[in-house]
Amino acid sequence: MMPDQNNSRAAHLAHLRRQELAKGDPVPLPLTMASMYHLPGSPAGFKQYGRFDNPTWDAVEAMLSHLEEAPALGFPSGMAAISAVFFSLLKAGDRILLPSDGYYTTRLLAERFLKPIGVAADTRPTASFLDGGFDGYRLVFVETPSNPGLDICDITAVSKAAHAAGALVVADNTTMTPYGQRPLDLGADILVAADTKAPNGHSDVLFGHAASRNAEVMAALAEWRRLAGGIPGPFEAWLVHRGLETLDVRFDRMCSSAEILARRFLEHRTVRSVRFPGLENDPAHNLARIQMQRFGFLIALTLGSEAEAEAFIDGCAYIQPATSFGGVHTSAERRARWGDAVAPGFVRLSVGCEPVEELWEAMKASLAGAAG
Numbered sequence: 001m002m003p004d005q006n007n008s009r010a011a012h013l014a015h016l017r018r019q020e021l022a023k024g025d026p027v028p029l030p031l032t033m034a035s036m037y038h039l040p041g042s043p044a045g046f047k048q049y050g051r052f053d054n055p056t057w058d059a060v061e062a063m064l065s066h067l068e069e070a071p072a073l074g075f076p077s078g079m080a081a082i083s084a085v086f087f088s089l090l091k092a093g094d095r096i097l098l099p100s101d102g103y104y105t106t107r108l109l110a111e112r113f114l115k116p117i118g119v120a121a122d123t124r125p126t127a128s129f130l131d132g133g134f135d136g137y138r139l140v141f142v143e144t145p146s147n148p149g150l151d152i153c154d155i156t157a158v159s160k161a162a163h164a165a166g167a168l169v170v171a172d173n174t175t176m177t178p179y180g181q182r183p184l185d186l187g188a189d190i191l192v193a194a195d196t197k198a199p200n201g202h203s204d205v206l207f208g209h210a211a212s213r214n215a216e217v218m219a220a221l222a223e224w225r226r227l228a229g230g231i232p233g234p235f236e237a238w239l240v241h242r243g244l245e246t247l248d249v250r251f252d253r254m255c256s257s258a259e260i261l262a263r264r265f266l267e268h269r270t271v272r273s274v275r276f277p278g279l280e281n282d283p284a285h286n287l288a289r290i291q292m293q294r295f296g297f298l299i300a301l302t303l304g305s306e307a308e309a310e311a312f313i314d315g316c317a318y319i320q321p322a323t324s325f326g327g328v329h330t331s332a333e334r335r336a337r338w339g340d341a342v343a344p345g346f347v348r349l350s351v352g353c354e355p356v357e358e359l360w361e362a363m364k365a366s367l368a369g370a371a372g
């Protein structure tokens, strides 16, 4: 655990733009909506066109790069960042390894659009990701904790073994954010994340980023974005910039509340099981203590049945029944409704920024009502 480094990153983040400001400039970031830039004569060294450059992207990327301690590029969604990694770095004949229990769309993307161009994808459960080694893979993709099951894998050990086998390691850090886990410091080559979730935090934007300390990788990603045209909107970038300013406080509150709530769920008689890396008896706990700065704000609960789970979610005044997670408001959903390989009563709960005792009172009342 290195909370002091997170604190210094957070303190500096709030003043990142200060050195660029001239007297009389607005302190908050101006939003620049532009496809054209004033460009007489030679275009070299200037902003040229809205698909190549935008000052609002530059500002949000400077923040992301500061947080990741690595060059970062913004994308219009988390999936756009993952697509950029796949399509800029893979070629026919390559094999990749994905988590079988991670974000479903990543596997579907590989199945639908990598396979037909000759890139094969295998899958493996996150909890046993090291088993079987990494020989023959060009790219190894980890998602830890996995969404929605919250299993984790050892990023350092995976990176070592994958590098020895000649593979690049990509880590999807969406569930943890740069304040909760630092995959690049643990050995991953590329980080991808959906800023749609906690980094933006207000459930009003889709955005993603990729970050890497490998200059060739970043050049390939930048070229892909410029040519393929999957660019973020400036207004979305502006909103994510605003969201990132408060990520530290929101994430701290959300993780602290999740630690309190997970323990109470564990003791609650109508909750069948709880997965949360911060619980001492959780299979992920020992590794989580070593590799994560915080335990996150997602809790996986299993209630007795589909009906009980739906009644718990819908009957709680302080839970938004919704897919996605990481907002200031607590939200939850039954993942089996999307076909995830989980029990019918499995609920993914995303703890928000509400005061925790009020949240628990509302949840306790709803659990009692749901159990009937």
Ligand SMILES: *Cc1c(COP(=O)(O)O)cnc(C)c1O
Binding pocket: 077, 078, 079, 080, 103, 143, 147, 172, 174, 175, 193, 194, 195, 196, 197, 206, 207, 208
């Ligand atoms: C949401 C999510 C994504 C995709 O992000 P979008 O912004 O919806 O494209 C990728 N990975 C994980 C782990 C996610 O939770």
